[in-house]
Amino acid sequence: MRSKVLILNGPNLNMLGLRQPEIYGAETLKDVQANCLTRAQALGLETDFRQSNLEGELVTWIQESRTNHDAIIINAGAYTHTSVAIMDALLVSELPVVEVHISNIHQREEFRHQSYISKVAYGIVVGFGTLGYEMALESLAQKLKSTQKA
Numbered sequence: 001m002r003s004k005v006l007i008l009n010g011p012n013l014n015m016l017g018l019r020q021p022e023i024y025g026a027e028t029l030k031d032v033q034a035n036c037l038t039r040a041q042a043l044g045l046e047t048d049f050r051q052s053n054l055e056g057e058l059v060t061w062i063q064e065s066r067t068n069h070d071a072i073i074i075n076a077g078a079y080t081h082t083s084v085a086i087m088d089a090l091l092v093s094e095l096p097v098v099e100v101h102i103s104n105i106h107q108r109e110e111f112r113h114q115s116y117i118s119k120v121a122y123g124i125v126v127g128f129g130t131l132g133y134e135m136a137l138e139s140l141a142q143k144l145k146s147t148q149k150a
Helices: 029-043 055-068 077-081 084-093 131-149
Strands: 003-009 045-051 071-075 097-101 123-126
Touching: 003 029, 003 055, 003 131, 029 045, 029 131, 045 131, 055 071, 055 084, 071 084, 071 131, 097 131, 123 131
Parallel strands: 003 045, 003 071, 071 097, 097 123
Antiparallel strands: none
16 A cells, blocks of 8 residues: 655745746746656655645644545745644644745745744755655655554
8 A cells, every 4th residue: 555645835836937936936836736747756755736825724734634645745935934833733733744845934034044943844845846745755754654564
């Protein structure tokens, strides 16, 4: 049976390709989704790719993932820096979490240097553009294989 990875995208990521292309690139979220699907299939993973501008919806999806998924990749957007609720939901999920950011948040405004997601993620991928999602999938594939063997 294939491991299932929930890939969550927070506020404004639906605007990829339009929003500050000098920072976030020209790819759309649909492009990212297609790339993730292709990479996941090659790794023997199944993906569930979602985006919401609503914090509560993201929290609900994370809570539901506890019984429906094996791992989470999350780019929480601006909620990364503000949402204790998302952090708490990730803790409750008890799933391996990889945090992804398209830009290098540590080279940007000071407020972006704080991440509540990092406190619960086993790994963080920042600054590699949308390739970061595929890097996160690679890492999770290895992690899930090693935990299935144990």
